[in-house]
Amino acid sequence: MLSPMLACALLVLLLCRISACQYSSDQCSWKGSGLTHEGHTRDVEQVYLRCSQGSLEWLYPTGAIIVNLRPNTVSPAAARLSVCIKPSTDSSGTNLYLDRNGKLRLLLREQDQAQGKVHCFSIQEGALFIEAVPHMDISRRITAFQYELVSDRLGAEAHSLGAPCQPCNDAEMLLAVCTSDFVSRGSIKKVDQEEEQTSVTVEISRLYRQKTQVFVSGGVRVRRWTGRIKMPRQCGVRSGEGEFLFTGTVRFGEAWMGCAPRYKDFLRLYHEAQQQGNNPCHMDVD
Template structure:
């Protein structure tokens, strides 16, 4: 059931005015203030963000805004993208809905935003309709979140659609080595069971690639790295001997496990594919 405010806003979706808020040059982030909007509380501002990741910060929210998240390049794969948003711990002042052709579905109520949990949805499920919740004092209300566009093949973590604990196929392992945000050879040192996921402490002996610095170097004289990789709690990961090839995705600065075969199994698989000429990319296995 729509709130009275939503009911009054829906017939006015075509009455959009130009926003005087600040955009970055590549339209990855948006920062605005409800103070510029207060005299037009019945208008719905359109916001367009066209990057794979960025942020939004709406100070003193009043009225509503519609946030359209799209990649900067359109391709057939766009339809398979998912959008993930992570509210800041101080986020408040609004309810966040999914708007698809004027039909609204509650995605994130105001009281849940401070938990900072990641919420994901398919890009075809609609735009974000962010509605200000009436408060006597809006001076301390700020709605803020980070967002990322995620392709199906790079999904990782329990908060993303289709997270699975099933072992990767041979084809998936070879593709993961070429496309993952991080690829590293190493061993498991410790597994901590946290509230919603497992946190795996790893020691890396060979770092092939990392998108961001999720693995920290042990120093100039020590050619090793350490870090933590998260996994869904239901996977039941345990400490084990031997070396693994860790691959996965980086989501909001955190590493999430993808394919992780034992290194000796990866070597066998890689050399077989190399002989057959079916390797999708080259890896230095020396």
């Protein structure tokens, strides 16, 4: 009689055909090859990725794969997540669809992947269905992208050209201090209008928190940081006097603006909430 562990391993081998389905140990990334799939071009591989971020690389694609992106914990909040993917500029060989209960919706054509733009969709919209585009020569075809699971408000909206640019209300400002990937105090030095977004150069006088190093220190003796924060172009941000509280998210190594009130307005709001006992978290404002 097989042990439970051995039986489980055999089941994985049967379902995944391990030669074509290679996972990292934490199931954050997947790398496979269509060469082992050539004799089964009508088959559809099932890929399961259960991390908040990772990558996929499919060499010489043939047939199709279904990529199921899910968090590694079961929670009601998981239904409110968005998936953001950023194709490699060398990515080719497939079309990307959303598959919900067998109904496909085109997300990204092969020729669009080379732009390397971020595309987001709600996790409720289904799994990724990646279908190989027939080519005489597949030796140069590789489909590759990074992915991240993010909250609906701070994820999909940040990368949507139609994202609203409404100021945060009082409750959102206070909550942003607790939940943002970066929280900093500083001033706007330069605003660059790029093709589809605005890039704001900022100088930081107080860095409260940053998830990754999006703001760079000026040196040990200089307690200043500089960096760039992106936002949708139609928000119409301009250089202004005074200090702001910058909060936001980090997506694929780039900082995206969330709530950004003037610091004096935030300070007044913070002290009022502190007196009323309504602050969701503590912040050292001294």
